[in-house]
Every structure is written in C-alpha cells, then in structure tokens.
Amino acid sequence: MRLTLRVWRQPDADAPGAMVTYGIDGISEDMSFLEMLDTLNEELILKGDEPVAFDHDCREGICGACGVVINGDAHGPERTTTCQLHMRHFNDGDTIDVEPWRAGAFPVVKDLVVDRSAFDRIIGAGGYITAPTGAAPEAHATPVPKPDADFAFEHAECIGCGACVAACPNGSAMLFTSAKINHLNVLPQGAPERETRVLDMVATMDEEGFGGCTLAGECATACPKGIPLPSIAAMNKEWLRATRKVSRS
Amino acid sequence: MTRTLWGSTIGKKTIMAVSGLIMLGYLVVHMLGNLKIFFGPPEFNGYAHWLRTMGEPFLHYEWALWIVRVVLVVAVVLHAVCAYQLSRRDLAARPSKYVHKRARAGYATRTMRWGGIILALFIVWHVLDLTTGTVHSGGFQAGHPYQNVVDTFSTWYGNVIYLVAMLALGLHVQHGFWSAAQTLGAGNATRERVLKGTANLLALALTAGFIAVPVAVMTGVVS
Known part of the structure; x- marks a missing residue:
C-alpha cells in the first residue's frame, strides 16, 4: 500500500x-x-x-x-x-x-503524545477501595448478585485511554469518570466510600478543566471497550443521591 | 447542598433539567390552550379571561397567573445562566480544534446553544407582541386575544419569526427532554427507547400544535 x-x-x-x-x-x-x-x-x-x-x-x-x-x-x-x-x-x-x-x-x-495525568488525579480522588492488603480473601466471603457483578465488570473494562474525552465536542471526562464510579459503587467492597467517591471524583473532574456533558453520545461511540452512554446517567443518579445524603448528615 | 449544586457541572445540569422540565410542562398546557382558537372568539377569549380568574375566590384576580409568570421567569433565568456558564466551560475545555473536521453529534444536539438563543429572543418578542402589545401590529386590544393573534399572523414577519422559533423549539425539546432524563439519572439501557420516543413525541406534538395556529390564520381557517 x-x-x-x-x-x-x-x-x-x-x-x-x-x-x-x-x-x-x-x-x-x-x-x-x-x-x-x-x-x-x-x-x-x-x-x-x-x-x-x-x-x-x-x-x-x-x-x-x-x-x-x-x-x-x-x-x-x-x-x-x-x-x-x-x-x-x-x-x-x-x-x-x-x-x-x-x-x-x-x-x-510532543507530536502525538498528550499528558493524561488528569485521569490519574481523578482516580486518586476516590477510584479505589480502602481495604487491608495481604493475602487474597476467600472469594465467596462477600456474595455479589450476578447482575451487579456484570454491571461492575462492564465498567471495569475501561482502560483509561481518553478516547471519550478526545471524541467529546466539550472535552468532557464524564464517561471515564462514570465507568470508574459505577465499577466500584455497585459492589459491596465499594460501599463504605460510595458517597465520598462520587462527590470527590466529580469535583476533581471539574477542577481539572474537563467540559460538561451535553449528551452528544460521541464518547460511547468512540470507546474501544464499549462503555455505554447510560453509564453517565447512572453516575448522575449516584451523584444526586450522594448530594442528598451528605447534606442530611 | 445549594453550594454543591451550583459549584458542580452535574449540579448545574440538574438545575437546567428541572427548570427545563418546568418550562416543558408549561408549554404543553400553553399549546393545548392555544388550540381553543379553533372554537371561535367567544371560547378563546373566555379561556383567556379564565386564566385571570383562575384560583378565585381563594386567590385574588390574576394572582394565579402572576404566580405562573414568576415561576417561569425564575426557570428561564436559571436555565439560561447555567447554559451560559456551562457553554463557556465546554468551549474552554476544547481550546484547539481538530484539523480533520467532521460533524459531531446529531443536528438537534449541535443546535442546542443557538436554538436556545433563538428561543430566548423569541420569548421577548412574543411577550412584547401578545402580552404587553408594545410591538403589536395594528391596534392591540387587551382582553381580545383572538383578534390580536389574527393580527400578528396576518403579517409576514410575524409568521416567519413564529415558524422559525417553533422549529427551534421542537429540536430543543427533542434533545432537551432526553438529556434532562439522563441528568436526573432516569436513563438506563432498558428505558432508552421509551425516553427517546417520549422526547420525539413531545417535540412533534408541541411544534405541530403551536404551528397549527399561524397556519390556520394564513389559510383563512381562523380569521
């Protein structure tokens, strides 16, 4: 060729x-x-x-x-x-x-290389679970319903490549952030930090200068791992829930 | 909680979604009320008068109408301020454009900002034309909305402004309703078709319902 x-x-x-x-x-x-x-x-x-x-x-x-x-x-x-x-x-x-x-x-x-460390800072704001490390725990100790496990795995597929941001007309990181939040928030291991995770990660996403979501849908079309557009709605739901809950306590 | 809502992009989108849905609810009622023009002047003018006596005797004359107006003004202002701030942020988040250009997102999505500006300008003209009568063509008569409507749609520019605005409204509602559902967290894979279908239905019904009036005046069905 x-x-x-x-x-x-x-x-x-x-x-x-x-x-x-x-x-x-x-x-x-x-x-x-x-x-x-x-x-x-x-x-x-x-x-x-x-x-x-x-x-x-x-x-x-x-x-x-x-x-x-x-x-x-x-x-x-x-x-x-x-x-x-x-x-x-x-x-x-x-x-x-x-x-x-x-x-x-x-x-x-340089040339085609961009600095994607803004993603690392979003992860650093809450894209993890706080658990004692050491030997792997017994797999059946914490039961996870099959639909929840599937939902978590679908979002865990995100490889943080940044295609969603590159494709979005607003340079928004909503699909990436939603994948990370949905992955952990649906699992029992992620439950103790469910509210702080979504509030802190969304706040960091905003601080890093990413744009807002206008539901253009370009991110989900570009995603090589097939993170679907409704993931953003699921994150919005988590964020609204956490906002209500934190303001009550 | 207010600070969190106002300080976050998702919070501002939530404010836009709620204020948008309030305006959408009003538009459905407004459109249905407009269709009373097909039943003749007494019924249309009588309906317009009832809007002022609504809620009596609990409420004073025109109080219900003013409550609706205040709610709508608050909704419009919040919607526009959030849209402006989010748009500024979105444009800044993509400072350099791609050399290889291609259309991103659907037509309705791409025209949300300009469509919103068109609708805001239309609302100003619409109120000055048919509520205050400031820019009305011919003699504006308070309490005779039937004749006022016929006067407006007997001018070419009245028809053009109205038709353009209603097409913009249809596009705005089509993307806006579905977006509001996503922002409020109501969207998921199984509800996708229902939400998109409802958005399309609302957009079509509103545009067709509103446009029916100027078309009727132009064709002489209403005169």
Whole structure:
C-alpha cells in the first residue's frame, strides 16, 4: 500500500505545531496502525529527521496508551485501540490525518503524545477501595448478585485511554469518570466510600478543566471497550443521591 | 447542598433539567390552550379571561397567573445562566480544534446553544407582541386575544419569526427532554427507547400544535 500521511508535529508543549505531510510506501494491510507509524519513523531516522513521537505500550488493546485521532475519529474508523487497528481498513492511495487527543485537560507533550495525568488525579480522588492488603480473601466471603457483578465488570473494562474525552465536542471526562464510579459503587467492597467517591471524583473532574456533558453520545461511540452512554446517567443518579445524603448528615 | 449544586457541572445540569422540565410542562398546557382558537372568539377569549380568574375566590384576580409568570421567569433565568456558564466551560475545555473536521453529534444536539438563543429572543418578542402589545401590529386590544393573534399572523414577519422559533423549539425539546432524563439519572439501557420516543413525541406534538395556529390564520381557517 502507498499512503499519504498528514501528521501533527509539535516539538514540545510550548512550541506551535502543524500538520506535516509524508508519503509512505510498502505498507502491508496486515500491519497495525502503530507498525505503519514505526515504518514511517524508521524512514525518518534513516533520513536524519526527528521520528514522530507517539504513546504505545502493550500493543494488544488492554493498556490504553496508544491514543491518536485518525481522520477525526479517536482510535480511527474501527471500534478498537490504535494498536489493534489494521491497515486493511484503509485503501491504497488514501490520505490519512493523524492528530493528538485534543482537550484543554490533555496538553500536548510532543507530536502525538498528550499528558493524561488528569485521569490519574481523578482516580486518586476516590477510584479505589480502602481495604487491608495481604493475602487474597476467600472469594465467596462477600456474595455479589450476578447482575451487579456484570454491571461492575462492564465498567471495569475501561482502560483509561481518553478516547471519550478526545471524541467529546466539550472535552468532557464524564464517561471515564462514570465507568470508574459505577465499577466500584455497585459492589459491596465499594460501599463504605460510595458517597465520598462520587462527590470527590466529580469535583476533581471539574477542577481539572474537563467540559460538561451535553449528551452528544460521541464518547460511547468512540470507546474501544464499549462503555455505554447510560453509564453517565447512572453516575448522575449516584451523584444526586450522594448530594442528598451528605447534606442530611 | 445549594453550594454543591451550583459549584458542580452535574449540579448545574440538574438545575437546567428541572427548570427545563418546568418550562416543558408549561408549554404543553400553553399549546393545548392555544388550540381553543379553533372554537371561535367567544371560547378563546373566555379561556383567556379564565386564566385571570383562575384560583378565585381563594386567590385574588390574576394572582394565579402572576404566580405562573414568576415561576417561569425564575426557570428561564436559571436555565439560561447555567447554559451560559456551562457553554463557556465546554468551549474552554476544547481550546484547539481538530484539523480533520467532521460533524459531531446529531443536528438537534449541535443546535442546542443557538436554538436556545433563538428561543430566548423569541420569548421577548412574543411577550412584547401578545402580552404587553408594545410591538403589536395594528391596534392591540387587551382582553381580545383572538383578534390580536389574527393580527400578528396576518403579517409576514410575524409568521416567519413564529415558524422559525417553533422549529427551534421542537429540536430543543427533542434533545432537551432526553438529556434532562439522563441528568436526573432516569436513563438506563432498558428505558432508552421509551425516553427517546417520549422526547420525539413531545417535540412533534408541541411544534405541530403551536404551528397549527399561524397556519390556520394564513389559510383563512381562523380569521
């Protein structure tokens, strides 16, 4: 395959960036999108140019590191991560635009790499349970109803890649935050911190400068793990419940 | 609790949802009342008079009407202030745009902000036209709403303003009702179809019901 790539190049956080056009040849349709970028970088290094910086780690769709916007879609045209997107979904001769996640809370570090530590701070505000560590407890000691376990697991699938924020016209982190809150709030292990978790995590989400939700639905369409849009309604319900409860006590 | 509501994006959305639902409830009653115009001047004017005597003798003349007006003004102001503050925040959260552009979200969703501005301007014109009569075409007669309505819809601009505003209203309600349900936590996977269906039905019924009046004046059914 012969392709024309238009890639966002930005030397560092403070420098202005621009789209730079590269021609690339000999791309196999079995390559992943990241392998195609590796091929481009090998050519750039041989020519003595600066390679394109992009985040990647596991390359098997479970770590959430490899987020880029491809032709306006977070992670590209397929509902998966960039590392699991294969070049067979493109045609010979295509022009492909590659851009970093765009959000005020995700500043560009270099080229396609953004700083997603705002997500870590949301998790730090309550995305955990307080429990003594040590040997794993007996699995049947705390019964969990099957529908609750399914609901928790559906949300535990979130890999924190940030595609929801990148796709949202408001740069909102509601889908990410809802996945983390719903995952823990439905389980008995998460019950002691049920109210403080949702109030603190939503407050941190607001402080980090993410936008509000206008129910555009772009986040759920972009999510490689299929976190559904009603998760946001479930979080809103938890937040309203916690607000009522905390104001009473 | 008030501080939490006002200080959070979800809290402000909650205020928008509740004030929006109050306005929506009023609009359904308003639209149904408007349809009385098809039963002739005595019934329509009589209905308008009853709105002023509603609640008597417990309430004084026009008190019920003023209570409704105060509630509506509070709802409109809260809705608009929250929308403005949240919009400012949303735009700031996406400071640099994508080079590769594509339409994000549906038409009704994308037009919420401009639609809201159109509706706010419409409300000002509508009150000045048919409540106070300040910008009314021809002689405004208090207590004769039938004739006033016919006068307004006998002008081309009266019809244009009204039709545009009612189309904006339909789009606003279609996305707004469903969004309010999500914000108040009523949405889940099984209720999705019912909520979307109700939103579509409300939007269609309101737009069609309101538009029926100017169309009737234009076609001579009401004169």
